[in-house]
Amino acid sequence: MQFVFDLDGTICFKGRPISEPLVLAIDKLIAAGHDVIFASARPIRDMMPVVHEKYRGRLWIGGNGSLASGGGAAEHVHAFPAEQLEQILQLIRQHEATYLIDSDWDYAYTGAADHPILNNLDTLGLARNVALESLERIVKVLILTASDIESLNEKLLALDVVVHRHGNERILDISPQNVHKWTALQKAGVQPKQFVAFGNDANDISMFREALHSVRIGEHPGLGEYASDSIPLEGDYESDIVRKIEELAVQYAAVR
Template identity: 25%
Template sequence: MIRCMAVDLDDTLLRSDLTLSDGDKGAIRRAIAAGVKVLIASGRMIRAMRPYVEELELDVPLIAYNGALIQEAVSGRVLYQRPVPPEEARRLIDLFREAGIHLNAYIRDELYMDRLTVWGERYAVNAGVEPHPVGDLKQFLEEPSPKLLGVGEPEAIDRIQERLRLEFGARLQFVKSKPTYLEILAPGVSKGLALAELAGLWGLDRSEVMAVGDAPNDLSMIEWAGVGVAIGNAWPGVKERADLVVADHDHDGVAEAIRRAIFGEPS
């Protein structure tokens, strides 16, 4: 029996126009009414998640920054955090400048960057947050950032991902959330580990948990959960490793997952 459901936002719960469908919202409310804990697990910062949390009236913790932060939705109390060490973040800034690839950092849930590039502006618009171009990002990294994010052309992201893996080894993780987004995380950070942490706090077995996502950064929770669901527009490798594949994010895929996995109804 599913008692907890974790769902990714971008390209999973959110449609192409970054809105929630009535079908998905209705299914989520039905699941909550049945006693299921429904939570969002996203690579987004907290402030970029909040409008959707409020629209869905969720009052459970949020998994943000790809699992680097777990924070209660209403009180804002931090339950868990594991940021990128500042010394590693400063080294990354030089490497991204050298490669000519935009880099985001996040301090106290604010978005910082060297300068407002086309990529930085696109990201800020998509996330619905105000960017802070500061000239020299290194000056703002005395405090740890939950993650850093490289944003650029897919080919450039592929190249720097391979270079960073060779240079940093196991000291950092590098995972894509979109072809143009490279998430940079501390070791041991993932949506799956964060979800396991919450399930443990709630006394839930993994067999009682469902996770829904689309991208490589969702794989950890899809594989950990008792029922791992790939949305219809998911990356091929995600679909291959999911227990269930449903309709895409523009056609109420999350609602289908809820009907089939939680209520045992046909697709």
């Protein structure tokens, strides 16, 4: 069976790497013959600090599906079309927005010097913060602040792009249309109802819909109707996640 894991808020917490107990649980999954895939909103560059290097040969989906890698560097890249990107940039200028804009590796950042997002941004120093016009293939746009964030959100939705709002954050997470975790998994050969998904947020809905079994971490309401199981972030929740992984490893042991 293929097991697909989101990262932040699902198997890694507070920006820290996947903990040793969860790494051991994943190792046991692999030893039992299951395949493991990581699918994150982070670009590949920012997945590397939190996912153990032993997993770099496995499939990584980054940027909510705009990037895919089998060995630690972006191999599949789905960027914004040039005309659509120019419309987005025009709206950014109109709304005096600050942003984090990602290419397949480098990025452009105009947010505050103490913004919390910097805690997870290129912590290994692998990329460069460059001028926006220097980025060739833009795959993801995060709007951090704007003069009118709600108006900007409405105008972005009219451009036929994918916009996620994460939890209670006012950040707008923008991806090209028809680019999400499930489309990237499909391109990699993953079949509907042939995988188990673990996730915690709106950007996991696309793969939860297609999973044979799905595990919601936390209480995001949009995931609830698609979740087979839910694990609240209460008490020793990492141990609860480990137990669920072990349980499902046995439940789907005969499914390859």
